Amino acid sequence: MAFWAMVAHETDNGVALVREEVGDDFLGPGTVTIKVHYSSANFKDGLAITPRGGVVRNYPIIPGIDIAGEVVASESADFAPGDAVIAHGYEIGVSHHGGFAELARVPAEWVVKLDGLSTREAAALGTAGFTAAMSVQALLERGLTPGSGPVLVTGATGGVGSVAVDILAGLGFEVVASTGKTDAGEQLAALGAKSVIGRLPEDPDAKPRPLGKAVWASAVDSVGGKSLAHVLSTIEYGGAAAISGLTGGSELPTTVLPFILRGVALIGIDSVNYPIARRRALWTRLGNDLKPQHLSELENYAPITEADTVLRAIREGKHSGRTVLGVAGEF
Numbered sequence: 508m509a510f511w512a513m514v515a516h517e518t519d520n521g522v523a524l525v526r527e528e529v530g531d532d533f534l535g536p537g538t539v540t541i542k543v544h545y546s547s548a549n550f551k552d553g554l555a556i557t558p559r560g561g562v563v564r565n566y567p568i569i570p571g572i573d574i575a576g577e578v579v580a581s582e583s584a585d586f587a588p589g590d591a592v593i594a595h596g597y598e599i600g601v602s603h604h605g606g607f608a609e610l611a612r613v614p615a616e617w618v619v620k621l622d623g624l625s626t627r628e629a630a631a632l633g634t635a636g637f638t639a640a641m642s643v644q645a646l647l648e649r650g651l652t653p654g655s656g657p658v659l660v661t662g663a664t665g666g667v668g669s670v671a672v673d674i675l676a677g678l679g680f681e682v683v684a685s686t687g688k689t690d691a692g693e694q695l696a697a698l699g700a701k702s703v704i705g706r707l708p709e710d711p712d713a714k715p716r717p718l719g720k721a722v723w724a725s726a727v728d729s730v731g732g733k734s735l736a737h738v739l740s741t742i743e744y745g746g747a748a749a750i751s752g753l754t755g756g757s758e759l760p761t762t763v764l765p766f767i768l769r770g771v772a773l774i775g776i777d778s779v780n781y782p783i784a785r786r787r788a789l790w791t792r793l794g795n796d797l798k799p800q801h802l803s804e805l806e807n808y809a810p811i812t813e814a815d816t817v818l819r820a821i822r823e824g825k826h827s828g829r830t831v832l833g834v835a836g837e838f
């Protein structure tokens with residue numbers, strides 16, 4: 508069977524994303540075959556087409572860590588043709604062909620049946636939105652309530668950040684959005700941010716303080732680096748930072764003091780190997796009580812053939828919100 512795909516190839520000059528017609532050998536091993544409606548653009552997809560990006564070991568590969576579409580064949584009793592599904596995480600788009608193609612095949616144990624979401628909405632959320640939901644869920648499980656005080660979201664115009672702002676505001680939290688984009692105030696206020704501040708720390712060259720004035724009840728952080736160290740030193744007693752990313756750096760130059768003097772918790776968020784039962788349960792919440800109220804505002808659209816341009820913007824930190832990559836009918 509032949510189908511169209513965007514295939515990442517290693518070349519002498521780096522990695523090239525090429526539109527081409529491929530055969531069955533580009534369907535991964537698995538029991539569920541999905542007609543892809545949409546994929547999306549994630550920071551990790553940007554790394555997948557970056558030489559030495561650290562996420563893909565063997566090329567050629569069809570990138571696309573999000574696959575949203577309709578089941579066309581299933582050897583699993585859990586899925587039937589016509590089911591609307593999303594699959595993401597595990598090896599998808601890094602060592603198992605992903606969503607930048609008309610067809611994808613994955614193990615049934617990686618597939619989530621959609622409830623309360625269209626395939627387009629699911630792609631608009633995608634891995635980044637799911638990671639935001641995991642972060643919010645982790646803070647709720649730790650006891651955070653809207654009465655606890657302001658919740659900080661860093662990297663707030665990004666995929667993880669913007670969905671986190673939307674979900675938290677929808678739950679009634681006072682959300683403070685931190686962004687380096689000086690023109691993003693209106694957009695973040697429209698998602699529900701109570702106030703918008705610049706990147707943290709305000710003075711990036713200042714010597715980090717082990718403890719600062721405690722101002723945040725908790726935080727959702729996808730930036731990491733010095734920024735996260737600053738955030739940790741300004742979280743209130745018993746609060747937590749749910750951390751998922753490294754756009755500001757993978758090093759964490761902190762001290763033990765926020766943890767041992769204020770009981771602050773650092774909660775690691777990994778969407779990739781999150782167990783399937785919990786993954787399905789959280790997607791159900793994302794279609795229902797955690798459903799972001801401004802998905803259409805934070806969503807952009809591009810045809811899959813423009814994936815390279817969108818991913819370049821993500822790598823350069825110039826991207827905002829979530830970009831759905833249309834697959835069906837776009838080759």
Ligand SMILES: C=CC(=O)SCCNC(=O)CCNC(=O)[C@H](O)C(C)(C)COP(=O)(O)OP(=O)(O)OC[C@H]1O[C@@H](n2cnc3c(N)ncnc32)[C@H](O)[C@@H]1OP(=O)(O)O
Pocket residue numbers: 550551554560561562572634752753778779
């Ligand atoms: C959607 C999700 C995200 O966006 S996550 C953020 C994006 N991901 C990254 O930026 C990670 C990029 N990866 C890297 O930079 C490197 O792979 C590394 C620094 C994580 C490790 O590279 P290194 O060359 O130092 O070591 P190995 O590749 O030999 O791995 C060592 C050890 O770690 C295990 N491992 C590697 N990657 C992952 C991973 N993503 N998740 C879990 N574990 C990982 C690897 O299997 C090795 O363990 P071993 O027991 O020896 O097999």
Ligand SMILES: NC(=O)C1=CN([C@@H]2O[C@H](COP(=O)(O)OP(=O)(O)OC[C@H]3O[C@@H](n4cnc5c(N)ncnc54)[C@H](O)[C@@H]3O)[C@@H](O)[C@H]2O)C=CC1
Pocket residue numbers: 548549550551634635638662663664665666667668687706729730734750751752753754755756776777778779821822824825826827828
């Ligand atoms: N742990 C997990 O399972 C997951 C981790 N991630 C990680 O989360 C991070 C964010 O992912 P996305 O939201 O998809 O990316 P994105 O590109 O949509 O957003 C990143 C945001 O960070 C901002 N940013 C860039 N450099 C910065 C800096 N030096 N300081 C402060 N902000 C900076 C950008 O302006 C942008 O708003 C990435 O590191 C990604 O790898 C994403 C999804 C899942």
